[in-house]
Amino acid sequence: MANTNSQPTFAEAMENQATINIGIIGHVAHGKSALVRCLTGINTIRFKQERERNITMKIGYANAKLYKCNNALCPRPKCFKAYSSHTTGTVICDRPTCGGQMQLVRHVSFVDCPGHDVLMQNMLNGAAVMDAAILLVAANEACPQPQTAENLAAVETMNLQHIVVVQNKCDLVSKDQATMSFNQIKQFTNGTSAQESTVVPISAEMKVNVDAVVEQLCQQIPMPVRDYASDPRMVVIRSFDINRPGDTLKLSGKGASGLKGGVAGGSITRGVLRVNDVVEIRPGLVTRDSNNHIRVRPLRTRVESLGSESTQLKFAVPGGLIGVGTLLDPFLCRQDKLVGNVLGKPDSMPKVFIELTIHFTLLRRLLGIAGNDSVKETQYEQYMQDNFGDSSRLTKVSKFKKHDVLQINVGACTGLATVVGVKDDLAKLKLERPVCADIGESIALSRKFNGSFRLIGWAKIVKGKALMLD
CATH class of the missing domain: 2.40.30.10 (Translation factors)
Known part of the structure; x- marks a missing residue:
């Protein structure tokens, strides 16, 4: 560019870098990394321990360009396709006899989040940069599984409003089983940010119906409004x-x-x-x-x-x-x-705080969020009742007490905090690790259950005690 201080055009930026972050969330081993690999051609399971266990442990990420054919006669969803982020120049539609040109619609960074319960803090760190999410549910297991509910609760905690629901592993079940799974998914997502989403049935391993996922990402997830004028x-x-x-x-x-x-x-x-x-x-x-x-x-x-x-x-x-x-x-x-x-x-x-005063909301039970606009805990209770005849296994979340030790996620920062005071729905926390944050920023709250930290609620920062900087 001739003027290095001029603002870049959106088209120029999108050609060279991803302009939206979409998280892949869901229960462990439901096929999140397989879907990312299918969309991008990149394997996000990179580390030795991950390859040995075949699960995502650290946040994985991979980019893809999403295109749509400009031929109005090209049928959907075949007119949508994902290509490598290195794709440049003119791309011709690969559907026989079409002859249309593919037009760039989105350049996406996929954030592949761990699904295992003990890796919840890594998932919350990934949620800090998400603009939208894909909720992946395996058709060969009952819905919701524990981390399906917890992950959806987590992204709703971070105020994510745009969620696409994908039903994976449809190649492993019969038509009747797939229909039953579909009905469970719709019942579970009712009352959440995902309730209006079309449930897209796919097989990530067989690469079946993935173009329908691309269509949903292009049409159902709007580009976020960005601030280019402020300091970076x-x-x-x-x-x-x-x-x-x-x-x-x-x-x-x-x-x-x-x-x-x-x-x-x-x-x-x-x-x-x-x-x-x-x-x-x-x-x-x-x-x-x-x-x-x-x-x-x-x-x-x-x-x-x-x-x-x-x-x-x-x-x-x-x-x-x-x-x-x-x-x-x-x-x-x-x-x-x-x-x-x-x-x-x-x-x-922003300032660096060592103490925070927060306005908090706690879940009533370990999984799900109470209230009409959040994940319904009754869905998981019903699942426990149907499968085990007892929903009492769900651990109730107790109120904060002085000296409670919590884990908080502020942006991508994870650290321990001790409750030093509680009044109504306000709590004062002393942090083990200082955080850089804005007043009004949302944070996630976790407490240790059975040896691992689990999501128990969310909060907004009201004020804090700032540190002097060297």
């Missing part, structure tokens, strides 16, 4: 060191080469981030002094590079998952050390 801000959900063992810093007359700075990965929530921008990362370095007082030192650095998968960018806009190359010591970024931080322009960042 990004939620960090991954960070890593891209150097290989043995890499060294090389100095020459042209400057330094060899070792690269650490990389922060996440989603821009507002503004436009450009190469060479000076940015600040908060909270940054968190230490304790000789008196055991917490000290916070934000990190300042320059944006060395911007990337969307393997595509190098000159600028990045809200939506989609972006890798930000920095000049930071790689040690500060390795093994997700920056997860939960917020990156943005210096002097425009």
